[in-house]
Amino acid sequence: MxxxxxxxxxxxxxxxxxxxxxxxxxxxxxxxxxxxxxxxxxxxxxxxxxxxxxxxxxxxxxxxxxxxxxxxxxxxxxxxxxxxxxxxxxxxxxxxxxxxxxxxxxxxxxxxxxxxxxxxxxxxxxxxxxxxxxxxxxxxxxxxxxxxxxxxxxxxxxxxxxxxxxxxxxxxxxxxxxxxxxxxxxxxxxxxxxxxxxSVHDTAVLLHSSGTTGAPKGIPLKHGHILSGVRNASQAGYxxxxxxxxxxxxxxxxxxxxxxxxxxxxxxxxxxxxxxxxxxxxxxxxxxxxLYFGSPRAWSNMLTRIQVGISESTGFKRRLYHHFMPFAVELERRRLAGQIPTPVERAWRAVGEILIFGPLKDQLGLARVERPYTAGEAMGEDVFLFFRALGLNLRQFYGQTENCALCVAQPPDSISLHTAGRPFPGVELKISDDGEILVRSDNIFDGYFNNPEATAETLQDGWMHTGDAGYLEEDGQLVVLGRVSEVVYTRGGERFIPTYVENRLKFSHYIKDACILGKDRDYLAALIVIDIDAVGHWAEENGVAYTSFADLSQKPQVYELVRKEVAHVNGVLPEALAIQRFVNLHKEFDPDDGEVTRTRKLRRKVIDAHYAPIIESLYDGRGSIEFEAKISYETGESGTLKRHLAVADVTGAQLAEEV
Structure with missing residues (x-):
């Protein structure tokens, strides 16, 4: 320069x-x-x-x-x-x-x-x-x-x-x-x-946005941004x-x-x-x-490892686990609701710490963790409660690369299952008239690399427009709903945010990824990617033989397993936004195919193009589809592979037989 x-x-x-x-x-x-x-x-x-x-x-x-x-x-x-x-x-x-x-x-x-x-x-x-x-x-x-x-x-x-x-x-x-x-x-x-x-004013690192809607943008962070963010977080005890x-x-x-x-x-x-x-x-x-940070998916995978390990342990250990863990989870649920444990409950919790909780944390390497965190997307209630019941003060935080990822976090003494927490000291936060989260602080970047148009759109009047929709609760805690740009409507005019529904589907151990459809359609439908580890273990435990990811994904029993998970999510959605049909995909979303970013965020336009015939089958009443999947070899050559995929309705008791 x-x-x-x-x-x-x-x-x-x-x-x-x-x-x-x-x-x-x-x-x-x-x-x-x-x-x-x-x-x-x-x-x-x-x-x-x-x-x-x-x-x-x-x-x-x-x-x-x-x-x-x-x-x-x-x-x-x-x-x-x-x-x-x-x-x-x-x-x-x-x-x-x-x-x-x-x-x-x-x-x-x-x-x-x-x-x-x-x-x-x-x-x-x-x-x-x-x-x-x-x-x-x-x-x-x-x-x-x-x-x-x-x-x-x-x-x-x-x-x-x-x-x-x-x-x-x-x-x-x-x-x-x-x-x-x-x-x-x-x-x-x-x-x-x-x-x-x-100098404190020099750029210390040039990071990049995920590129969900186009080419990634360069995000220069200066020494001052980073130091301000770290000091704010330190002041908050983060x-x-x-x-x-x-x-x-x-x-x-x-x-x-x-x-x-x-x-x-x-x-x-x-x-x-x-x-x-x-x-x-x-x-x-x-x-x-x-100090330990893990994405919601990493914590979920850790829980799956625990459950697999317990199922393969001795009968005595299994009985101890199944006695103390449900008790601790329910105790934590009530504690977060403001109920104080009785002396007897505290005594049983202490016994569980010696017999189950402490040894599990030691086995995982989390025995000394005082500040465990998660961020990036919503975490499933079951996973969140499990690790808090284990004795970890797991907390969620919220931020973007543009503000050094240090913006909002849950305080240790005020945890909620659905909020991201309060702003750090030195961080101002407000909600715009159209529901967008705006932040202002010294740890917010000064603009994108060689991209004045994007800079002008994001930084306005001293405030950073995060692009996320949310609201503040009465106690000042932030609730994040999803991307403002992803607010869409069904043909009937029902408003929804796909990421909100997708995150709740991914709360399930059996679902690794999901893509919600429904914009300008009569109803919501879903492309589902199963979690091969969790579903594979479930299949072994239930005598379901399979040869590959694609084979396992199409098993009638697996469709029934996923149907129950989708129906559970429907239970917390408005009736007009219930997911009515879904397909288990034959493969995972792949960043090399452009379907997701390196941080696993969906590139919807690419998915719409790659899976267009499958998407149409979700809305034309078909019960299955012969899909020609494009594959790329390490040599750079490409080819096609035919897959028979079932298309399932969420309602209906005879789903497994129909599939």
Whole structure:
């Protein structure tokens, strides 16, 4: 970026945020931690079964050495640096090294396909990429061979398959680290110079919207936004100093940057990185975090693991579980309704803690968790009550990438099953005349990357228009209904929000995804994606044989299982909005097919196009359909596969036989 442009941006940010102090930035937090707590463990990574530790002094030394090395490659203020891979210490060090040079890390999800990566690179003029391993290197080499000629440097962490035969422009991060250390030794004042360069007004990371309705938008978050958000959350008791945290969330998601870098630097977290994504749940028990975030689906999957484990345990353990868990769930339900447990109930709860609840939490790795959270979508009442009954003070929060995901959270002493909580200190919130949630605070971004039209639509008169519909209850707690843009009407004029209904369907353990139809139609219908783990276990327990996802999804017994779940949701919907028909799809929604984003949000236009014949069958009275499914092979070739799918009515006692 040109120096004059950088200067203009700096002055503009100073005018917008007069309360920010120039030297109050993330790198300054790191320097202070190394100076005052240098020998404390800042970050741990499990590598080949052994935990490797980095102190705050190690952390700072590696960031400075990588910054010195990056500068020799020509990386400087305003440059965007692509980051692709799973959570790895070297990638975090490299991101902060770029930030030290006033460059901007731009993470992407590791499973993002080459076309999406190339689009991001072209939009942001990427010259340098920081990646995990050979898989990502090969992906970028393919993009470069396909015509993207601006990628000068590919820096990789894992040397397997690459060391000694690096392709042109590729360099191991360890080699860059050594180069930077040599430079720091030759230039004694360089480290101090590097530490003084960043400003609170610099962009610390360039994240991206989910892209549910179009191309993802770049969301620049400055040091000041991140620090304001973390401090607001800390003031509300959301974070505390010295938390033990597990970094397993995708690095491209705002929550990972805020938890693993922002809050960790401000509040000196001990960040723990699992060996692989596949071992995260196993490593969680060894880490025993004090702070833990999981999506509603992650908590639901954890509950399924518990139920499967109990069903396979001894008869004595099963009897204990089925005695104490229903008791604890009902006790928690009444407690949330304001009823105080009797002394006898408290005594039985204490016994259950010793026999069941404590051992379960220990087995899961949640024995030390004091601040468990969930966000992203509504959580099922059964799942929420279960973990609170287990003794975890599980709370929901609400936010967007544009406000550092730190906006609203449930207070620990005022939990409700249907609210998202109250705004953090420093956050103002109101509901517009048309029911949209508006927020204003210092942790809200200043505008989208090179997208003035979208910026003008989102930021108006100092308020951020979230795009979400909601309302405030009398006690000030926020209820989120869904996206304003998704408010639609049936042919009869009934108003509904598809995501609201979909979330309630996904409360079921047996339903992984759902797409609600009904806009300009006579009634609501649903495309259902079963949860293969939960339904597969149910099938084994009930003697239902199957060979594949597609085969299991079409079993009459599974249709009956799903029908009951849909009928249960109908019980809480207005009669005019009851789901009347559904289809169990033969496959999951796939981000590589464009059907969902990397964060599992539906792309409705793509789904409408891909499943158009199935959707029509839901409204023309057919009982089944022969669907030609398009499939893509790893070679890049495509083909079709015929599937026979049943179309089911929700009402009717003979459903299983009809299917």
């Amino acid at each position: 040109l120096p004059e442009k950088i200067h203009q941006n700096l002055e503009s940010s100073r005018a917008m945020h007069p309360g920010w102090q120039d030297q109050d930035h993330l790198i300054r937090q790191l320097v202070n931690n190394a100076r005052d707590h240098g020998d404390q463990v800042a970050l741990r990574e499990r590598d080949r079964g052994i935990w490797q530790e980095y102190t705050w002094q190690d952390y700072l030394e590696r960031v400075m050495a990588l910054a010195a090395g990056l500068e020799t490659l020509g990386i400087g203020p305003g440059d965007r640096v692509l980051v692709v891979g799973d959570n790895r210490p070297a990638l975090y060090f490299g991101m902060l090294a770029a930030v030290t040079l006033r460059a901007v890390p731009s993470p992407a999800y590791p499973d993002t396909n080459p076309q999406e990566i190339q689009s991001q690179m072209e939009t942001e003029s990427i010259r340098c990429a920081l990646v995990e391993d050979q898989e990502q290197v090969d992906k970028l080499l393919g993009i470069r061979a396909a015509g993207y000629g601006h990628l000068d440097h590919i820096l990789f962490d894992d040397p397997r398959g690459l060391k000694g035969k690096e392709p042109p422009g590729a360099l191991a991060l360890e080699d860059l680290l050594a180069r930077g250390r040599d430079r720091l030794e030759r230039e004694p004042n360089l480290a101090q110079d590097l530490q003084s360069r960043p 974070f505390r100093e010295g938390e033990v945290h597990m970094a397993y969330l995708p690095m491209a998601w705002v929550g990972d940057f805020i938890f693993t870098i922002g809050a960790a630097l401000v509040l000196r977290f001990c960040v723990n990185i699992p060996e692989r994504q596949e071992t995260a749940l196993h490593d969680l028990r060894e880490i025993a975090p004090t």
